[in-house]
Amino acid sequence: MSTLDRARRRLKAHPLALDAALAAGVLLCMVVGSFVDTQGEDGVSWGIRTPDPLSLVLIVVGAGALVARRRAPLTVLAITGTASLVESVTGDPRAPVAMSAVVALYTVAAATDRATTWRVGLVTMGVLTGAAMLAGPLPWYAQENLAIIAWTGIGATAGDSVRSRRAAVQAIRDRAERAERTREEEARRRVAEERLRIARDLHDVVAHHIALVNVQAGVAAHVMDKRPDQAKEALAHVREASRSALNELRATVGLLRQSGDPEAPTEPAPGLDRLEELVGTFRSAGLHVEVARADQGAALPAAVDLAAFRVIQEALTNVQKHAGTEAKAEVSVVRVGPNIEITVLDDGRPGDLAGQDGGGGHGLLGMRERVSAIAGTLTTGPRYGGGFRVHAILPVRSRTAVRSETA
Structure with missing residues (x-):
């Protein structure tokens, strides 16, 4: 097993730790992005712009909510969406608080069905974009406002793709399990049929020959004193019947041997x-x-x-x-x-x-x-x-x- 596989298994075994690490990474990206000015004369400048305290609070709230994204995806989306809405209307709209809402929307799309993804995704995209264009301090055509449409669409699409892939993999596993169960049931049915067939053969062999032995033994006991010659003949029949019974029992039980056993019987069945x-x-x-x-x-x-x-x-x-x-x-x-x-x-x-x-x-x-x-x-x-x-x-x-x- 490779190091990557071991790490993946550990993360799956501790989903809360993975979500906490993801929340910390999103928090770091949003904090760094809030200090970067993309409108500077030199292109990208560091330390020129300082975000409002309200923006920093909303960033922390949005990132912190992501820790519970698996347990309550819709609730987390509501919290991060509200933080993004407040940021776009009252705070500095250039602070990337919407990143937490995009991650929450991805989680909803990955955890629910496609119809829910469409409804929630369109509502989130419409509310955040409409609020930023109509009530925000920036012009409606500002790239920050248009970016909300792109990023929310990417989050919903990526989550739906992950959900579809998981469903396809689960369907393949279910089919494999059903096929395995079908093979096991067929094997059990064949074993039961073979046991029944062998039981019938054993009954036929034993019942026939034991009945003959019983009759001849009774005849021998009856004539033993008066007609010893006839008793000897009856005992000879008993011996012959018992020998035939043993031979047929050996042939029938031989069917239970392994196919490679050299002692397996080759005599054809009686007809x-x-x-x-x-x-x-x-x-x-x-x-x-x-x-x-x-x-x-x-x-x-x-x-x-x-x-x-x-x-x-x-x-x-x-x-x-x-x-x-x-x-x-x-x-x-x-x-x-x-x-x-x-x-x-x-x-x-x-x-x-x-x-x-x-x-x-x-x-x-x-x-x-x-x-x-x-x-x-x-x-x-x-x-x-x-x-x-x-x-x-x-x-x-x-x-x-x-x-x-x-x-």
Whole structure:
């Protein structure tokens, strides 16, 4: 930081001291100017003219009022203007008392708006100039009288320019602050969306595999004594389900790693190409699942493919949790125009399926959020005569692309 910058900061931190220094400088200039005779034979003479005592008093009053120019600019202008008016009418009109009024007018213009500057500036200029021309001892066309117009105009213009510059700088700062706040809000929104997405993935992974582990562990405990071979098979399924859960949890949590972490997962997200594998895990847990596909095996966008997989996974997990392994589930994947429709039906008892909405879990909520994120629709509810139905419509292509193709 340079010496000039440090001095500027100190002056800004003590505005009263700065105003006192300014008042002292104006006082010195007015006192010196009152002793200078510009009408001498040699041009400028020193000590030839001595100002009236009243002029010296008015000079001190005008300069002293400038100390309070920031706190009460209009009041200070009234005091300095009155002193200048008295000087121009009764005193020596060549004493530069009007300098204090010019500084006060500059302060008013810098501290108020442009309309106030125009009104106050014109009144000050008109009163001081008119009084000097009409009631002063000098001729109306004297240069001292004409100088009042010039100096008051300069003071008002300079103050208005400073005020305009300050307003422009403040506007730039406000825009920068708003832009910074907007960036921070956008960053917070993206973080919240990413946290919600990761929470949905964690819920889908944990709910699916833990439900399988729970069922298979129950089967193993039930047949451990009578049918140890079947118990070993159930425990093998438990081990496989837990291994799959750990792998998917590792892949999901890996998204939280830094981008430069070499251990970040590179395996693609699951999709409908792993539907048979997914259904196989439920079948191995004892749930009877039938699959019907009429999607022509078309490639889907990654977000749509993942959403379809997760909807089926969560729906079948709910069937197993709420309807038991004795229920039967049907999964259909159908391509209808620009959309792909996912339907999961089961024949569980109505009392068993009521918990899907009222159990306080996040399964159906997570499905709705996931489907809504890709502009799809999800409908869920009990079936007539028992069971539950989950139906999702996922847009494969945007509506704009469809309209362009049909045009």
